[in-house]
Amino acid sequence: xxxxxxxxxxxxGIYRENIIDHYTHPRNFGKLEKFDVQHREFNPLCGDxxxxxxxxxxxxIKDIKFHGKGCAISMAAASMLLxxxxxxxxxxxxxxxxxxxxxxxxxxxxxVRVKCALLCLETVRTAVKIYEGGIVExxxxxxxx
Amino acid sequence: xxxxxTKQFNVEKIRKDFPILARTVxxxxxxxxxxxATTQKxxxxxxxxxxxxxxxxxxxxxxxxxxAEESTLLYEEAHKKVSDFINAEFEEVIFTKNTTESLNLxxxxxxxxxxxxxxIIVSQMEHHSNFVPxxxxxxxxxxxxxxxxxxxxxxxxxxxxxxxxxKKTKIVSLVHISNVLGTINPVKEIAxxxxxNNSLLIVDAAQSVPHMKIDVKDLDVDFLxxxxxxxxxxTGIGVLYGKKHLLKNMAPFLYGGDMIREVTFxxxxxxxxxxxxxxxxxQIAEAVxxxxxxxxxxxxxxxxxxxxxxxLTNYLYKKLSEQKDVKIYGSKNRSSLISFNISDLHPxxxxxxxxxxxxxxxxxxxxxxxxxxxxxKEPAVCRVSLSFYNTKEEIDKxxxxxxxxxxxxxx
Ligand SMILES: Cc1ncc(COP(=O)(O)O)c(C=O)c1O
Numbered sequence: 001x002x003x004x005x006x007x008x009x010x011x012x013g014i015y016r017e018n019i020i021d022h023y024t025h026p027r028n029f030g031k032l033e034k035f036d037v038q039h040r041e042f043n044p045l046c047g048d049x050x051x052x053x054x055x056x057x058x059x060x061i062k063d064i065k066f067h068g069k070g071c072a073i074s075m076a077a078a079s080m081l082l083x084x085x086x087x088x089x090x091x092x093x094x095x096x097x098x099x100x101x102x103x104x105x106x107x108x109x110x111x112v113r114v115k116c117a118l119l120c121l122e123t124v125r126t127a128v129k130i131y132e133g134g135i136v137e138x139x140x141x142x143x144x145x
Numbered sequence: 146x147x148x149x150x151t152k153q154f155n156v157e158k159i160r161k162d163f164p165i166l167a168r169t170v171x172x173x174x175x176x177x178x179x180x181x182a183t184t185q186k187x188x189x190x191x192x193x194x195x196x197x198x199x200x201x202x203x204x205x206x207x208x209x210x211x212x213a214e215e216s217t218l219l220y221e222e223a224h225k226k227v228s229d230f231i232n233a234e235f236e237e238v239i240f241t242k243n244t245t246e247s248l249n250l251x252x253x254x255x256x257x258x259x260x261x262x263x264x265i266i267v268s269q270m271e272h273h274s275n276f277v278p279x280x281x282x283x284x285x286x287x288x289x290x291x292x293x294x295x296x297x298x299x300x301x302x303x304x305x306x307x308x309x310x311x312k313k314t315k316i317v318s319l320v321h322i323s324n325v326l327g328t329i330n331p332v333k334e335i336a337x338x339x340x341x342n343n344s345l346l347i348v349d350a351a352q353s354v355p356h357m358k359i360d361v362k363d364l365d366v367d368f369l370x371x372x373x374x375x376x377x378x379x380t381g382i383g384v385l386y387g388k389k390h391l392l393k394n395m396a397p398f399l400y401g402g403d404m405i406r407e408v409t410f411x412x413x414x415x416x417x418x419x420x421x422x423x424x425x426x427x428q429i430a431e432a433v434x435x436x437x438x439x440x441x442x443x444x445x446x447x448x449x450x451x452x453x454x455x456x457l458t459n460y461l462y463k464k465l466s467e468q469k470d471v472k473i474y475g476s477k478n479r480s481s482l483i484s485f486n487i488s489d490l491h492p493x494x495x496x497x498x499x500x501x502x503x504x505x506x507x508x509x510x511x512x513x514x515x516x517x518x519x520x521x522k523e524p525a526v527c528r529v530s531l532s533f534y535n536t537k538e539e540i541d542k543x544x545x546x547x548x549x550x551x552x553x554x555x556x
Binding site for chain 1: 491492493494497498501508509510514517518523524525553554555
């Protein structure tokens with residue numbers, strides 16, 4: 001059996017001041033009046049969901065907002081990531097790595113929370129694919145009913 | 146009263162039977178409050194598993210050597226222990242992998258006896274395992290699937306059940322105790338209602354068998370499913386009870402070895418009950434260890450377990466309802482679990498902070514997504530589920546730890 005070391009990684013250590021700040025005052029939170037693409041992702045593990053709306057002009061992200069419900073980690077990740085994206089070429093989204101999101105959060109993410117941290121990245125990536133006409137809306141809202 | 150009960154129920158002695166309860170998590174003593182997901186195992190169960198592999202291991206119902214004989218004997222003895230535990234006949238108990246497999250076995254086997262436009266009833270408080278199989282089969286064969294509503298208190302609306310029942314209703318499949326709300330459904334009364342309509346009643350007893358004495362004859366249910374790992378036994382072993390005359394007329398679920406009597410190139414005669422439904426080499430060691438878990442529970446006494454857990458749950462309910470920012474879901478008529486939310490904090494965050502205090506609770510939709518999202522209207526909830534090895538002191542520590550949750554989020 002793999003020797004498992006009881007590291008204190010899932011504990012209160014992850015709730016740093018800036019995480020709490022982004023969670024309680026998320027940046028770019030809300031809805032856009034006009035957008036070019038909208039996408040909703042769902043984390044079946046915890047029931048979290050997030051919707052991202054992007055307004056694009058000349059391939060630049062003119063405005064981007066998210067709304068939905070999530071834990072501190074998923075909300076903070078979305079808040080931080082979106083702040084960074086505004087004003088950048090939409091192309092850039094394709095090159096964002098998971099590690100980059102972890103770096104933004106700058107806390108060690110335990111395996112059980114990885115999905116929370118990456119929900120937002122998943123959502124923007126899919127949004128870009130939809131924007132480029134690559135795929136149709138992927139999340140099947142009827143999966144559970 | 147409090148003192149006499151605690152004295153009578155020697156929880157400190159019982160805790161010593163569970164090796165894992167001695168460990169620490171994040172440098173704090175483990176407080177295990179996720180018993181509805183799975184229970185911890187007493188030493189006797191762990192030792193039985195070891196002993197089986199060290200001294201008896203062989204395949205069963207085949208071979209005439211000594212080990213095969215011993216293994217077969219032990220396996221059948223485990224069958225007998227489980228049948229006695231729920232007051233069933235020997236032929237009426239089938240070993241499966243878990244509750245989920247038991248319910249799937251029923252769905253797939255009973256499916257053969259259904260016609261298009263027949264109706265099946267489940268409730269709004271089902272675990273996915275008693276819901277998705279029916280939903281998927283209903284789609285593929287054009288059955289209608291109806292849902293019994295729950296009222297504001299979280300109780301099953303029996304009037305609605307009566308309204309839904311009609312000549313086309315062939316199967317009613319309901320949870321005994323909700324793993325989210327803790328609601329205890331009146332199964333005996335429901336059985337009468339369902340049988341008056343000549344329908345079959347299936348009961349998902351995954352959360353009731355661990356906490357109360359179950360007598361299938363008294364309840365008069367047609368089928369009942371539960372998991373070994375939730376009653377202090379190993380993972381990988383589940384139980385399906387079915388009335389003999391019904392099982393006899395049902396098609397097997399899986400085909401293969403052990404479930405046959407005679408095979409020719411043209412036809413197969415199936416084995417007698419319960420083996421007809423146990424194709425292939427079963428979970429032999431796990432079954433034997435489940436037998437030990439039942440011995441252990443019988444030794445303590447299901448009635449005493451129920452009494453002590455009730456006392457603990459009442460205490461937890463009282464303490465939690467004193468917290469002004471805590472919202473509790475479900476009715477007062479509940480088993481040993483409480484789902485709640487604390488102010489508008491996400492259950493994941495609450496569970497993470499509690500984990501840093503060594504406290505294990507569940508956070509999420511509890512595999513009952515339609516109930517949590519569409520009825521409770523929450524993305525997720527926190528759940529504390531108790532066992533007879535938990536203590537009042539652990540509940541006090543948990544309540545104190547909620548302050549740490551609040552401090553972290555400045556609530
Ligand atoms: C009410 C209920 N039914 C069914 C199940 C499924 O049990 P298993 O995963 O052992 O098949 C559970 C487990 O959480 C449950 O709580």
